[in-house]
Amino acid sequence: MAELFSLQQIVNGLQLGSIYALIALGYTMVYGIVRLINFAHGDFYMIGAYAAYAAFFLFNAYIAPGNVLVFIVLIVAMLVGAAVAMLSNKFAYKPLRYKPKLSSLVTAIGVSMFIEYFFSAFPPIGPSPRGFPEVLPKVMWTMGSAQVSNYVVIDLVVAAALMTGLTLLVQKSPLGRAMRAVSQDKDAAKLMGINVEGIISFTFLIGGAFAGAAGLLAGLTYPRIMPYMGILPGLKAFIAAVLGGIGNIPGAMLGAYIMGIAETTANAYNSLLGEGIAFVILILVLLVRPTGILGEKTADKI
Amino acid sequence: MLIVKNLKVSFGQIDAIKDVSFEVPEGKIVTLIGANGAGKTTTLRAVSGLDKSSGGSVIFKGKNITNMEAHQLVAMGISHVPEGRKIFPTLTVRENLDIAGWTIKDKTIVKHRIEEVFELLPRIKERINQLGGTLSGGEQQMLAVGRAIVTGGDILLLDEPSMGLAPVLVDEIFDKIVAINKRGTTILLVEQNASEALHIADYAYVLEVGYTTISGPAKEIAADPRVREAYLGV
Numbered sequence A: 001m002a003e004l005f006s007l008q009q010i011v012n013g014l015q016l017g018s019i020y021a022l023i024a025l026g027y028t029m030v031y032g033i034v035r036l037i038n039f040a041h042g043d044f045y046m047i048g049a050y051a052a053y054a055a056f057f058l059f060n061a062y063i064a065p066g067n068v069l070v071f072i073v074l075i076v077a078m079l080v081g082a083a084v085a086m087l088s089n090k091f092a093y094k095p096l097r098y099k100p101k102l103s104s105l106v107t108a109i110g111v112s113m114f115i116e117y118f119f120s121a122f123p124p125i126g127p128s129p130r131g132f133p134e135v136l137p138k139v140m141w142t143m144g145s146a147q148v149s150n151y152v153v154i155d156l157v158v159a160a161a162l163m164t165g166l167t168l169l170v171q172k173s174p175l176g177r178a179m180r181a182v183s184q185d186k187d188a189a190k191l192m193g194i195n196v197e198g199i200i201s202f203t204f205l206i207g208g209a210f211a212g213a214a215g216l217l218a219g220l221t222y223p224r225i226m227p228y229m230g231i232l233p234g235l236k237a238f239i240a241a242v243l244g245g246i247g248n249i250p251g252a253m254l255g256a257y258i259m260g261i262a263e264t265t266a267n268a269y270n271s272l273l274g275e276g277i278a279f280v281i282l283i284l285v286l287l288v289r290p291t292g293i294l295g296e297k298t299a300d301k302i
Numbered sequence B: 001m002l003i004v005k006n007l008k009v010s011f012g013q014i015d016a017i018k019d020v021s022f023e024v025p026e027g028k029i030v031t032l033i034g035a036n037g038a039g040k041t042t043t044l045r046a047v048s049g050l051d052k053s054s055g056g057s058v059i060f061k062g063k064n065i066t067n068m069e070a071h072q073l074v075a076m077g078i079s080h081v082p083e084g085r086k087i088f089p090t091l092t093v094r095e096n097l098d099i100a101g102w103t104i105k106d107k108t109i110v111k112h113r114i115e116e117v118f119e120l121l122p123r124i125k126e127r128i129n130q131l132g133g134t135l136s137g138g139e140q141q142m143l144a145v146g147r148a149i150v151t152g153g154d155i156l157l158l159d160e161p162s163m164g165l166a167p168v169l170v171d172e173i174f175d176k177i178v179a180i181n182k183r184g185t186t187i188l189l190v191e192q193n194a195s196e197a198l199h200i201a202d203y204a205y206v207l208e209v210g211y212t213t214i215s216g217p218a219k220e221i222a223a224d225p226r227v228r229e230a231y232l233g234v
């Protein structure tokens, strides 16, 4: 049995947490701005992985595997994730914006199932898993008692860069201020001259791009992709967002890293426990602190 | 400047306003008075685009703006201080003011208008770094008016600016409204406090269960026995 709380577990946990964080942010931002739990969000992540896969074969003819190729594939995954998220918003969620919440929730489940079944039935993709290509050669280093690969570095750096960018955007830029305003009071935001639907669409764009990036990172790290790959990570990232306080951006990051470390640690003990730990966490949060770690009634819901 | 004709707004089965008509001439203060539930808030929300009308028309500066989007109307020159103030609670006072300049490309204008707000409402300046949600009710009301000044519309719609304020503050806010009007902004004022509203207004309309009924110069309305009995409590 692997040692619990070893440096290796922490590294693995941070790596998994980075992927959860990128997904959880989309859940939490969309919830913050339209109070919708977008159950299709995990599928945006899956689409990101397939987009990265396609981009690899498209560009590999011209560019050898390496950091440049990773960067290009990342951009494609983010663009495709963003586009799918914006389209879902436009065609599925926007028409129901001022209808009862349950309609949107059911629609979100519908969008999720549509994407999954469509991908399974669509011949170029199909239901069976595929191996994800080596977008860059793997290099391993030994750091104390842990093995660290360049993939770990990429996962952590991409997630950290995107999260830093997002935090700056939301806290410092006029656009971020508008996002916070829309999340607090849509009527008041309209009266400030803000195009509320435009801001909502932009929020979906960011969430989708982050999910797309997570799709690439997951493909790299756990190189097997399939149309249903978004369900479990999506659910776990959602739980991470709830753990941190749904609607709260730093909360989603914190929740995701706690989730990642808890899962790898539990996994080292027993793989079944690893799979189940997310749900144990969900139940605990709902019992002990339903608002999540950083969630408060007055906190910015974005 | 603003002409509202036979306006009707329904929420499902409920007709919130049934037939509302009034005019607001440029540079004047016009007040709508009426009992709770008469449809005053709904009327303002339909003018500023927050609620959609199901009949009638709204003409602003000669253009038919019926059912246009609220954010577009802001850019066209309609500022609305809504019922309940609607300050952004976790934005600071400064951020609340800054964001009111959203549609203005030239940020030096925004800066200049914020200076004007400080001059007119010095209390706001003292609170500049505080979160909107931590202001007192009266301060929030001032901030809501301040935001509308930054937005800088040609017409300012005010929904019960005196609500919940102590009597001294009520006088203060009415003074500010007159001052804003003197600076050249046309004002459409909705009030429960009919006597103060009639005192500063040029024209007045009475709204009763979704219809505009009595109207005329504010002085005449203030003297009208029906109004005196129903709204002025004399």
Ligand SMILES: Nc1ncnc2c1ncn2[C@@H]1O[C@H](COP(=O)(O)OP(=O)(O)OP(=O)(O)O)[C@@H](O)[C@H]1O
Residues within 6 Å of the ligand: B011, B014, B015, B016, B017, B034, B035, B036, B037, B038, B039, B040, B041, B042, B043, B083, B192
């Ligand atoms: N969103 C809504 N859904 C259903 N009914 C509404 C809605 N908004 C307003 N109404 C109804 O329309 C009528 C007019 O409401 P409105 O808020 O315009 O009145 P008001 O004159 O502003 O009253 P008050 O002085 O209490 O603020 C009321 O009967 C109200 O219940």
Ligand SMILES: [Mg+2]
Residues within 6 Å of the ligand: B040, B041, B042, B083
């Ligand atoms: Mg009202």
